[in-house]
Amino acid sequence: MDRIFGIDLGTTNSLIAVMENGEPRVLADLETGRTLLPSVVAIAPDGGVAVGDAAIALETEAQRSSVVIRSVKRYMGLGGGELGAEERRRYQFADLSGPVVRFKVGDRVHTPPQISAEILRALKRRAEAAFGGERVERAVVTVPAYFNDAQRQATKDAGRLAGLEVVRLVNEPTAASLAYGLNQLTDGYVAVYDFGGGTFDISILNIKGGVFEVIATNGDTHLGGDDLDQAIVAEVLAGLPEEARPDRELWSRARTAAEAAKQRLTVAESAEIRLATGAGVIERTLSRADFERLAAPIVERTIECCRRALADAQLAPAAIDAVVLVGGSTRSPIVRRRVAEVFGREPFCTIDPDEVVALGAAVQGGVLTGARSDLLLLDVAPLSLGIETMGGLMERLIHRNSAIPTSVTGGFTTAVDNQTHVDVHVLQGEREMARDCRSLARFKLGPIEPGPAGIPRIEVTFLIDANGILNVTARDQRTGREHSVDVKPSYGLSDEEIERMLEESIDLGEQDLEERLLIAARNDADQILAALAKQLGEYGDLVDAGERRRMAEAAERLETARSGTDRELIARLVEELNEASTPFAHRIMDRAIGEALKRKSVDEFS
């Protein structure tokens, strides 16, 4: 199997790493020698793009026409209406009512996955240069453990738009534990405290004999070093008179100055801030004590998350054998001090906190290729998943911190006679009322054969896969027929939108990719055709004539398409044959299982 790269798509910086000879290594830019790529994207009105230092250089240009976007990760998976005042103030947006945030640059709009894709492309080019032009196609990408379904999906979309197959999304703290686990940790309970530029996560793991089992995770996807900077900005600009209220430009300079001061304060006892404003020059000396007074409430919020994670893990702080620090914000002495106090031990920080997540992602890439089959990650779902029931309540189906992949099956039925559809609203969150949880998706079950209320039974399976993303399947329990479930995500891009964006962004270099995809599609076709032939040979008694004919016809269409070069057609026909043969496959699986047993495992909740 080819290499699988590990990418840390961070709020402030992004990195790419890979396994070589059983050890992970971060790849540096060939020209500058730097490993960190600032997660900054400049977009010109004509659609031209610059990433990293080149984008930062544009930011300070006086007459710039480009829009320079920082911390795009904060916008991933959010609907326009969900932006806080702070996020809204930073940039111009088009239409804040939609399911996706749209940045406005000139006449064009750009969504967060598209902007993140530019960062991923830059990393991809870096890796291709490092490996003498070898194609970089597959990657493990990390996400905050506390990312919800929409945020995860948006990250996968970004990968797709960058021409990367995201083989797995891995939670950042879990990835970090893998990097440390290679040779610095012994078996036991480990807490990973991950305080990055824009997000905070705490994960508690049980590490034993190469198995990294996450027991509990908690966090806040809008809590990070950015908030420390903002607290300093607010303090420094507090004295400005009303008429000199900061515009976007002043605010941006203030933020840069605040960040620099924060960094100096990790080693120095005080830092100077000098800022030219419309109302004169602000000069201010910030002592470490000043900074810690501003930072304390933010750090306490992370400690609160730690307490909740420990409670969920049913562990006392003293039971933790090692604490690992991840993320640039853990460089602040106040953070280290508080973590040491809470866990009663000095935290580990022997691996560069900026690089450790990318290194761990590369290790997971090695696990997926089989290069490190001695290791295995068992992760959890950070948030509970449920459905809206009568009275607007949230009925929990999968509890937070369930090990993934996990699934739950439940029966749905009709409420009135001759009802032909059942509407299902899927939610994510910990609150009791549906309106206080985050809407994940809606779907319609049906068409249902008309009949008295309560008689039809549709079995719906909610499955959270190893990426932490929801998949829904449904089938009619009486007929055994699979229902197609058209899940409409509440936030994020639709498949059509992504397709369109992909078409717009395709360049000549991808021609070769097209060829590979064709080969992959043909392989899929061969596999399903062979499997079906074999199954029909063994279990021919399980299909009736009509079904056999339908499957045979679908198989024939696929055979014909397979000898052509239209990979989309092949993919569609593979899917069609797959659908046509699914009931048959289920019957094979179910053959010997007693009905009684099945009934017991069905959890009734409708």
Added chain:
Amino acid sequence: MITCPSCMRAQAPALVCAGCGAPLGANLDLFAAMNLPRRLTIDAAAMERAYHDLSRRIHPDRFAAAPAAVRDASMRATALLTRAYRSLRDPISRGRYWLELHGRKLGENNQQVPAELAAMVFETQERLEELRDSRTPENLAAARTRQTEAARVLADAKAELARNFAAWDGAGEDADEERRKARFTNLKAILSKIAYLTTLERDIFRELETARAA
């Protein structure tokens, strides 16, 4: 019988193919999924070893390059395994699953105070009420005493649960019908009691936290 999507061998439902060792997306009860006999007394360390060992063999990370049918089987098998491990690891959820497995699901309606707890609950509510009215050191100390008491009764109930488990394991599935019924009744009563005490413990904890924060 089910068919292995990897080697196409037909076999009895299991988590792992008897022929090639690949994962099977079978539908099994949770004891069978963990490859455990149907016994209620379980050695936690042995179960963790079994969970890690099975995970190593069937987890989707092991089949990233496999055909879709195998990846799907791996995902379904792992989903079943994780559910089995999480449900059976904790004695309380294990007891609940035992009822469910025998078609006697414990109702969600645990609002009624079990008779034997009535006096204790009444006194605890009184003390919490007093603490809410006035946060004196005496009231705080009284609430803490109730907290200790609730923890003790809960520990007793958990010991009772372990005895009920031992009774099941000692009797086997084919025991006398009357005694079997009695064991079910006893198990339900203990689980209700534990559910009630857990809620009570949480209430006391919250009151004490509120008092502390004030």
